[in-house]
Amino acid sequence: MIDLLICYDVKTETEGGRRRLRRVAKICVAHGQRVQNSVFEVSVTDVQLLQMREKLLNAMDVTEDSIRLYRLRQPREKFVEAHGVDKYLDFNEPLIL
Amino acid sequence: MIDLLICYDVKTETEGGRRRLRRVAKICVAHGQRVQNSVFEVSVTDVQLLQMREKLLNAMDVTEDSIRLYRLRQPREKFVEAHGVDKYLDFNEPLIL
Numbered sequence: 001m002i003d004l005l006i007c008y009d010v011k012t013e014t015e016g017g018r019r020r021l022r023r024v025a026k027i028c029v030a031h032g033q034r035v036q037n038s039v040f041e042v043s044v045t046d047v048q049l050l051q052m053r054e055k056l057l058n059a060m061d062v063t064e065d066s067i068r069l070y071r072l073r074q075p076r077e078k079f080v081e082a083h084g085v086d087k088y089l090d091f092n093e094p095l096i097l
Numbered sequence: 098m099i100d101l102l103i104c105y106d107v108k109t110e111t112e113g114g115r116r117r118l119r120r121v122a123k124i125c126v127a128h129g130q131r132v133q134n135s136v137f138e139v140s141v142t143d144v145q146l147l148q149m150r151e152k153l154l155n156a157m158d159v160t161e162d163s164i165r166l167y168r169l170r171q172p173r174e175k176f177v178e179a180h181g182v183d184k185y186l187d188f189n190e191p192l193i194l
Contacts (some may be wrong), residue, residue, distance in 0.1 A: 005167055007104060009133035009182075023114045036106035036163050039136075066133050070102055070169065071176040079168040084159045085106075 001044045003076060007058075008038040009066040016061075023059040024067070029054060035088050041072070098140045100173060105135040105154075106163040113158075120156040120165070124149060132185050138169070 008024045011017045017030075025034055031052060032042030044052055060067055073079040082088065105121045107185045128149060129139030141149055150166075157164055170176040179185065180191055 005102070005131055007102075007105075007136045009136065035165060036104055039104045039106065039165065057180060060181055064182065066182045066184070067180045068132060068136070069178045070167065073168055073170050081166045083154060083164045084157055085139040085161065087163070 001045060002049055003072040003074065004032075004042050004044065004049070005039040005068075005070040005072055006042060007068045008060070009068075010038065010039075010060070011064065017064075020060055020065065024056060027055045027059060033088065035082075035086075041088070098142060099146055100169040100171065101116075101129075101139050101141065101146075102167040102169055103137040103139060103159070103165075104165045105137075105159070106165075107135065108161065114161075117162065121153060124152045124156060128182055130185065132179075138173075138185070 006028050008021065010021050010024075012021060022037060024038075025040070028034065028040035031044050031048060032040055034040050042052070050053055056067055103125050105118065107121075109118060115191050118135060122136075123135070125131070125137035125139055128135055128145060131137050139149070153164055170192050
């Protein structure tokens, strides 16, 4: 699996921008989770990456928005550090309720 | 040098949020560049990372905002992919004007 960080930059002052963010979020969340309002951590296969990239390019406005995909290092927990409000849930760990 | 991606999540609907984003941007841009409105790529030494982290924690509101630091893989250009509006400038390459 390829671990990716996806950062989506879109102006949310307009209804169009908010709609595109919802679309992008839906595409990303299918393969991972939303860690910030417009930042996502996903795990995909090569084929899923091709499909996801195509969907993202269709959902965004390439003349207005910016999307950046970063391949993450493993093990994840060693290379990520979070401060403040943290939305990340580790689905590989047992969930304690 | 440590290459980091810094994602800052802050509500910019309030003047306080916008002020914190300006402060965070100033801290990050001292060591790199702004690639999206609230996403930064920086290169720091171990000591600079300690200082920068402390400044970021002081600048943000930990009860409202979220900040995430990801260590980037090298070579950078192999692990990053950008679509749409791209603000990144490679300062290691000759600048053609």
